[in-house]
Amino acid sequence: MKLAEAKQQFISSWGAFGTHWGINRTMAQIHALMLISPDPLTQDDIMEELNISRGNVNMNTRELINWGLIERVILPGERKEYFSAEKDxxxxxxxxxxxxxxxxxxxxxxxxxxxxxxxxxxxxxxxxxxxxxxxxxxxxxxxxxxxxxxxxxxxxxxxxxxxxxxxx
Amino acid sequence: MKLAEAKQQFISSWGAFGTHWGINRTMAQIHALMLISPDPLTQDDIMEELNISRGNVNMNTRELINWGLIERVILPGERKEYFSAEKDxxxxxxxxxxxxxxxxxxxxxxxxxxxxxxxxxxxxxxxxxxxxxxxxxxxxxxxxxxxxxxxxxxxxxxxxxxxxxxxx
DNA sequence: TTGAATTTTCAATAGTTTTTGAAAATTTTA
DNA sequence: TAAAATTTTCAAAAACTATTGAAAATTCAA
Missing domain, CATH: 1.10.287 (Helix Hairpins)
Known part of the structure; x- marks a missing residue:
């Protein structure tokens, strides 16, 4: 299996898994994407990778922060906010x-x-x-x-x- | 607190609790009702206690049986089916x-x-x-x-x- | 058998949750 | 300070899930 396919499978099944645990599908998918991303991501990265709207990304990243699963990262010299997930x-x-x-x-x-x-x-x-x-x-x-x-x-x-x- | 009120509270909060665990609200409420009922119940009993339709009771009791949480009970001399929950x-x-x-x-x-x-x-x-x-x-x-x-x-x-x- | 009682099914409807996207707010740079 | 970039909000729309209720199927007693 190629990485791109494996990634999709991981994200999609993590999303389905989440719904069994009272977590909404998109929130779980964003979390999955961030778990496997070596570097921090922006709102735009997430929108593009998962094909979802800006509002959706914003709401669900906020919720993931409330859950303590991801955090905002400011990269020096960068205007945009980045997000990074706990990997352990x-x-x-x-x-x-x-x-x-x-x-x-x-x-x-x-x-x-x-x-x-x-x-x-x-x-x-x-x-x-x-x-x-x-x-x-x-x-x-x-x-x-x-x-x-x-x-x-x-x-x-x-x-x-x-x-x-x-x-x- | 009176029994009737306590019962309502238990059923309603068990239902809400269930939704956090990927179980639908009504299924959890039926389960709650049956947990606290000393005797087996019929479809009609459940319909009346929870104010839900026959079809709804039927689908959700079937699902509870699939989960192994309740079972059908035949009482001798009775035409109707009864349901009884594991209490332990x-x-x-x-x-x-x-x-x-x-x-x-x-x-x-x-x-x-x-x-x-x-x-x-x-x-x-x-x-x-x-x-x-x-x-x-x-x-x-x-x-x-x-x-x-x-x-x-x-x-x-x-x-x-x-x-x-x-x-x- | 028959037909009354009971259970099951499922298309239509109601209700809930999620998603969008554009406008408003905020932040940053110059 | 102005204006460009970015983030946030939230009403409306879309998508999804649960519920109803009446018809069909099944079961049971006589």
């Missing part, structure tokens, strides 16, 4: 975990804490069933939260080494 | 992990294996950069794949006990 994939994964934990897991756990204190007779089947499920999710969720905290702090070596040994 | 939340999580691994991670890894063998001079900056990223993702992906395999086979006690100790 373990750092990328940790950053995504960190953000999603904050945006999704933590609010959910807050809600579950409230829902567990629902009024009503715990001998009633409906009430009992509700509390059991909520408590179960809460317990596992808090556990996952702690585990992910540790992961976010960890080095890749630690993950690939120690954890995997344990899992064997 | 650890089993639910493992089932979701298993499915997503099969649907998303494994195809991605297959593609990466191909992309790593891209033609071209590895001294060229573009080619080098491409191979480095692809190899990095591949390596971490295969590691994650193995780890998830072990998790899918594990008991909850194992997870909450051993893993967490290690993570402290």
């Amino acid at each position: 994939i373990w750092k990328v994964v940790k950053q995504i975990v960190k953000e999603r934990k904050k945006r999704e897991l933590e609010p959910m756990l807050k809600l579950l804490d409230q829902l567990e204190n629902v009024e009503g007779d715990k001998k009633e089947k409906k009430v009992k069933s509700f509390i059991e499920i909520v408590s179960g999710i809460k317990k596992l969720g808090h556990q996952a939260d702690k585990t992910l905290d540790t992961m976010v702090k960890a080095e890749e070596n630690w993950f690939v080494g120690n954890l995997i040994k344990l899992f064997k | 939340i650890w089993k639910v999580v493992k089932q979701i992990v298993k499915e997503r691994k099969k649907r998303e991670l494994e195809p991605m890894l297959k593609l990466l294996d191909q992309l790593e063998n891209v033609e071209g001079d590895k001294k060229e900056k573009k080619v080098k950069s491409f191979i480095e990223i692809v190899s990095g993702i591949k390596k971490l992906g295969h590691q994650a794949d193995k780890t998830l395999d072990t998790m899918v086979k594990a008991e909850e006690n194992w997870f909450v006990g051993n893993l967490i100790k290690l993570f402290k």
Whole structure:
């Protein structure tokens, strides 16, 4: 396979992958393009490579910056802004975990804490069933939260080494 | 908070949560409703509780069955079909992990294996950069794949006990 | 069998999300 | 400061996804 084709395949499948994870296709494609680009890119580079409008590039690069996955780079002597992606994939994964934990897991756990204190007779089947499920999710969720905290702090070596040994 | 309100909140936030994970809102809501229902439900029960059409219930229950999260139940002497959800939340999580691994991670890894063998001079900056990223993702992906395999086979006690100790 | 009950299908519609592109705002250079 | 280059915004349009509901198919009891 030639590089041009491989590049297209990578970008397109990274985009499809992203949609399964609640990330919009274009944002994931821009990220993919930037991951494999050795040098920083401008808005125009991205527009051209992916055939999308300037507005689209602007919105999605901003969002990627919010996620902490790319950053603006000013090249000395250049008028245009450049963008550059974090290339260490373990750092990328940790950053995504960190953000999603904050945006999704933590609010959910807050809600579950409230829902567990629902009024009503715990001998009633409906009430009992509700509390059991909520408590179960809460317990596992808090556990996952702690585990992910540790992961976010960890080095890749630690993950690939120690954890995997344990899992064997 | 009263049970009725707590129920609504749980269903609605589980639905919103689902959309962040590439699952459609209604499918997640049906799943939520069934998790907290002590007894199996019919299509009509679900239609009424969530105010959605029969067709919608039918499609989404089928999809939940494909995901292995609910099952059809025949109650003796009853004409209608009932549906019942797996209530053990650890089993639910493992089932979701298993499915997503099969649907998303494994195809991605297959593609990466191909992309790593891209033609071209590895001294060229573009080619080098491409191979480095692809190899990095591949390596971490295969590691994650193995780890998830072990998790899918594990008991909850194992997870909450051993893993967490290690993570402290 | 028959026909009533129930489930399934799917074309049409409604709703949501993404993308465009041109105008406005901002930044930089001279 | 002026004006050229660049970035940002956002209303409108396009694209995509989910939902409805009625007709078709299936199942079941008698």
